[in-house]
Amino acid sequence: MPQDRAPTRIQKKNRAAILDAALNVFSAHGFRGATVDQIAAEAGLSKPNLLYYFPSKEAMHEALLAELLDTWLDPLRALDDQGEPLTELLAYVHRKLEMSRDYPRESRLFANEIVQGAPRIYQALSEDLKTLVDDKVALLEGWMAAGRIARVHPYHLLFSIWSLTQHYADFDVQVRAVLGNEDPFDGADVFLDTLYRRLLSPRPE
Amino acid sequence: MPQDRAPTRIQKKNRAAILDAALNVFSAHGFRGATVDQIAAEAGLSKPNLLYYFPSKEAMHEALLAELLDTWLDPLRALDDQGEPLTELLAYVHRKLEMSRDYPRESRLFANEIVQGAPRIYQALSEDLKTLVDDKVALLEGWMAAGRIARVHPYHLLFSIWSLTQHYADFDVQVRAVLGNEDPFDGADVFLDTLYRRLLSPRPE
DNA sequence: TAGCTATTTGACCAACTGGTCAAACTCACG
DNA sequence: CGTGAGTTTGACCAGTTGGTCAAATAGCTA
Numbered sequence: 001m002p003q004d005r006a007p008t009r010i011q012k013k014n015r016a017a018i019l020d021a022a023l024n025v026f027s028a029h030g031f032r033g034a035t036v037d038q039i040a041a042e043a044g045l046s047k048p049n050l051l052y053y054f055p056s057k058e059a060m061h062e063a064l065l066a067e068l069l070d071t072w073l074d075p076l077r078a079l080d081d082q083g084e085p086l087t088e089l090l091a092y093v094h095r096k097l098e099m100s101r102d103y104p105r106e107s108r109l110f111a112n113e114i115v116q117g118a119p120r121i122y123q124a125l126s127e128d129l130k131t132l133v134d135d136k137v138a139l140l141e142g143w144m145a146a147g148r149i150a151r152v153h154p155y156h157l158l159f160s161i162w163s164l165t166q167h168y169a170d171f172d173v174q175v176r177a178v179l180g181n182e183d184p185f186d187g188a189d190v191f192l193d194t195l196y197r198r199l200l201s202p203r204p205e
Numbered sequence: 206m207p208q209d210r211a212p213t214r215i216q217k218k219n220r221a222a223i224l225d226a227a228l229n230v231f232s233a234h235g236f237r238g239a240t241v242d243q244i245a246a247e248a249g250l251s252k253p254n255l256l257y258y259f260p261s262k263e264a265m266h267e268a269l270l271a272e273l274l275d276t277w278l279d280p281l282r283a284l285d286d287q288g289e290p291l292t293e294l295l296a297y298v299h300r301k302l303e304m305s306r307d308y309p310r311e312s313r314l315f316a317n318e319i320v321q322g323a324p325r326i327y328q329a330l331s332e333d334l335k336t337l338v339d340d341k342v343a344l345l346e347g348w349m350a351a352g353r354i355a356r357v358h359p360y361h362l363l364f365s366i367w368s369l370t371q372h373y374a375d376f377d378v379q380v381r382a383v384l385g386n387e388d389p390f391d392g393a394d395v396f397l398d399t400l401y402r403r404l405l406s407p408r409p410e
Numbered sequence: 411t412a413g414c415t416a417t418t419t420g421a422c423c424a425a426c427t428g429g430t431c432a433a434a435c436t437c438a439c440g
Numbered sequence: 441c442g443t444g445a446g447t448t449t450g451a452c453c454a455g456t457t458g459g460t461c462a463a464a465t466a467g468c469t470a
Contacts, residue, residue: 008416008417008467008468010416010417010466010467011416011417014417028321028322029237029321030235030237030238030317030321031238032234032235032237032238033235033236033237033238033321035456035457035458036457036458036459037456037457037458045418046418046419046420047419047458047459048418048419048420048459048460048461049417049418049419051458051459051460052416052417052418055459056458056459057457057458057459108320108321111316111320111375112235112317112320112321114375114376114378114379115313115316115317115320115375115376116233116234116235116238116313116317117233117378118378118379118382122378122382125378125379125382125383126382129379129382129383130382130383133383150403152396152399152400153392153395153396155383155384155387155392156392156393156396157396158383159372159373159376159380159383159393160369160396160400162372162376163368163369163372163376164365164368164369167364167367167368167372168364170316170319170320171319171320171364171367171368173319173322173323173327173330174319174323174330174334175364177323177327177330177331177334177335178330178334178335178338178360178363178364179360182360187358187360187361188361188364190358191357191358191361191362191365194357194404195357195365195400195404198355198403198404199399199400199403199404213437213438213446213447215436215437215446215447216446216447219447240426240427240428241427241428241429242426242427242428250448251448251449251450252428252429252449253429253430253431253448253449253450254447254448254449256428256429256430257446257447257448260429261428261429262427262428262429
């Protein structure tokens with residue numbers, strides 16, 4: 001395996017190629033459904049060569065998930081307690097939908113993992129994710145208490161945003177099968193904007 | 206393999222046990238991740254005995270999916286053009302959420318299949334599902350044109366219902382990891398009711 | 411360019427997988 | 441209770457899989 005000195009030019013290139021190929025294969029077939037041979041073929045390398053850069057199939061999957069979870073939570077982290085509440089939330093929804101459009105493989109990698117019970121990522125969910133969510137929920141509750149957005153269950157509000165946006169990546173085949181030629185994301189953007197405006201616009205006592 | 210006369214007592218019992226075990230295993234690990242041995246163990250039968258009742262692993266999966274898709278669409282079929290629009294839609298949402306709570310394995314079986322590109326069910330999506338959806342969308346458009354519910358993109362309205370309700374089955378681990386001890390479905394029921402009331406209540410011109 | 415390190419691979423292995431099959435066992439019914 | 445159909449299984453097989461390893465090759469630097 002490569003030494004842990006500074007990575008060489010070749011190491012950088014090959015690691016990146018492997019992770020990209022692994023993302024393709026894992027997101028399309030799940031961990032168990034993916035084969036190292038398939039990833040090797042997609043990366044244009046031999047199987048033993050993959051295992052020269054990563055000690056095991058599991059390690060490739062872990063590397064992807066670790067990198068992913070962080071990126072995935074960025075939009076939520078960016079929710080700004082100084083901003084205008086409704087604007088902030090609509091921007092969050094918009095940004096999450098953008099990620100479903102631009103990084104569907106990442107979304108499906110995550111979906112595969114969660115649907116199957118999060119066997120390799122549960123700890124991160126109940127620690128990192130929960131901590132961040134609890135923090136942002138406090139912010140939402142503050143906004144609701146001040147009457148700046150309508151009062152709804154803050155956790156379910158976040159669940160709804162995840163669910164509604166990731167659906168367009170994870171269930172892409174179904175959405176397109178039903179929608180025909182129409183672009184799903186154009187319609188979704190308008191729809192979600194309307195939905196959250198109506199749900200969250202401050203309402204008289 | 207069993208003859209195609211009327212199924213015997215033993216056939217009925219074993220087929221049911223196998224399908225139940227297969228649902229457990231397929232929904233938890235995906236098609237590729239499931240093994241026949243695992244299903245056999247869960248069903249309390251030997252592997253060759255499973256293959257006496259079903260010609261292949263594939264056949265077990267197909268049997269489950271075929272049965273599922275029908276059940277899965279029942280709540281949408283039940284949307285009644287004679288009913289009060291908002292009531293009908295809220296009842297649909299409620300019924301779908303109920304299915305997520307009572308049949309999470311079925312939901313995850315379906316999710317596994319779709320996330321991975323629906324390789325074994327695509328045709329049913331683009332035929333049966335699309336036909337039914339197009340039909341119900343016409344109904345929704347009628348209600349919107351008559352001002353009986355607010356105007357939104359009808360396809361995305363249906364997507365949102367699927368997404369928001371199935372999320373509680375498919376992403377159950379994540380939801381519970383974030384929510385702690387609170388029951389997800391109690392909160393979800395109230396939240397979704399509020400959401401769709403605000404989204405769909407008829408609004409002045 | 412010599413010599414050392416980093417990279418690559420063909421050949422291989424043990425474990426596992428879906429599936430087969432003949433032989434054994436169990437059951438319903440006359 | 442005998443008999444034929446229905447049911448069950450141990451032993452087996454060929455293909456696939458994740459992973460190893462020694463030997464070969466390419467790259468870098470003195």
